Amino acid sequence: MTDTLVLHEYANSGNCYKIRLTAALLGLPLERREYDILKGETRTPEFLRDVNANGRIPVLQIGDRALPESNAACFYLADGSALVPDHRFDRADMLRWMFFEQYNHEPNVATLRFWLAYVGEAALSDAQRALIPAKRVAGEAALTLMDDHLASRAFFVGDRLTLADIALYAYTHVAEEGGFDLGAYPDLGAWLARVKATPGYVGIAE
Numbered sequence: 001m002t003d004t005l006v007l008h009e010y011a012n013s014g015n016c017y018k019i020r021l022t023a024a025l026l027g028l029p030l031e032r033r034e035y036d037i038l039k040g041e042t043r044t045p046e047f048l049r050d051v052n053a054n055g056r057i058p059v060l061q062i063g064d065r066a067l068p069e070s071n072a073a074c075f076y077l078a079d080g081s082a083l084v085p086d087h088r089f090d091r092a093d094m095l096r097w098m099f100f101e102q103y104n105h106e107p108n109v110a111t112l113r114f115w116l117a118y119v120g121e122a123a124l125s126d127a128q129r130a131l132i133p134a135k136r137v138a139g140e141a142a143l144t145l146m147d148d149h150l151a152s153r154a155f156f157v158g159d160r161l162t163l164a165d166i167a168l169y170a171y172t173h174v175a176e177e178g179g180f181d182l183g184a185y186p187d188l189g190a191w192l193a194r195v196k197a198t199p200g201y202v203g204i205a206e
Helices: 014-026 045-052 070-078 086-118 126-152 163-174 186-196
Strands: 005-009 032-035 059-062 065-068
Touching: 005 014, 014 070, 014 086, 014 163, 059 070, 065 070, 070 086, 070 163, 086 126, 086 163, 126 163, 126 186, 163 186
Parallel strands: 005 032
Antiparallel strands: 005 059, 059 065
């Protein structure tokens, strides 16, 4: 990989962290550019023009090209590596869990973390506060499904760590910041420890 890699990010974001973690596990250098989403720094005319017209991060800049969407960026970095399974079914199963992360897990677990730990419940709108109970139930359902899946396996796909694990780890390991009790999911807890023990691992605050 010869192009310079630049990550446009908000470091506390799990979506940004999963790209950093993927790069770290693969030994790929990343330049990092920080934006404060709480101050609207991804909504400026300059950001919308030069980085992402959708006004969101992360964005992985690859030379003079930009790739938004965290899981797409992780796949770009890991394509051809051991983080992507060789077997056709396993590759599709990896994508299944990455889609699950974005559709079932992140909108509930990550959203509650952001609302409660970074925005603050008092600053939420009435509409957002009304959504908290439903997001709590949906987040717990996602964590339960993950815990059940991990009862008979070490990782989500096959017998080794893949992008499915990285995508799901990013917000799961900080889920307690959103009020979720990770102690209620023992197999999930054991999996979190296995991911953390992977050579090359970096934490979200690193």
